[in-house]
Amino acid sequence: xxFSGRIWLLCKKVPEGKxxxxxxxxxxxxTKAYRAVGNAMNKNPNGLLACGYGKKMVPCHRVxxxxxxLHGFAHGLKRKAxxxxxxxxxxxxxxxxDFEKAIYKF
DNA sequence: TATTTGACCAAGA
DNA sequence: ATCTTGGCCAAAT
Numbered sequence: 001x002x003f004s005g006r007i008w009l010l011c012k013k014v015p016e017g018k019x020x021x022x023x024x025x026x027x028x029x030x031t032k033a034y035r036a037v038g039n040a041m042n043k044n045p046n047g048l049l050a051c052g053y054g055k056k057m058v059p060c061h062r063v064x065x066x067x068x069x070l071h072g073f074a075h076g077l078k079r080k081a082x083x084x085x086x087x088x089x090x091x092x093x094x095x096x097x098d099f100e101k102a103i104y105k106f
Numbered sequence: 107t108a109t110t111t112g113a114c115c116a117a118g119a
Numbered sequence: 120a121t122c123t124t125g126g127c128c129a130a131a132t
Contacts, residue, residue, distance in 0.1 A: 034114040036129040072113025
């Protein structure tokens with residue numbers, strides 16, 4: 001399977017209310033391609049709401065930078081922040097509060 | 107095959 | 120705390 005596909009699979013394991021980082025995803029995949037992970041998210045199978053790869057959704061909005069900052073989102077950072085808030089994650093200035101505690105560890 | 111492009115990351119003149 | 124710089128790597132061109 002292709003690199004991006006493996007990343008999507010790992011991404012699906014992140015539960016609601018938790019977040020992960022591009023770096024963590026790369027490490028979980030056994031690589032250092034942090035940057036390529038970002039690209040994979042950008043081209044994820046969630047057209048606009050399709051959100052499907054296999055049988056589950058790819059919660060790409062739960063992926064943030066290693067510093068806890070929101071880097072990007074197909075529908076805008078604002079939308080991304082709202083989705084996260086709706087799952088119980090506090091966001092302030094495009095940054096996840098209590099970041100360390102919200103991280104999902106593989 | 108070669109070049110360009112990012113939703114990255116860590117370190118710091 | 121904030122901005123820049125160089126290194127990184129898969130994908131698309």
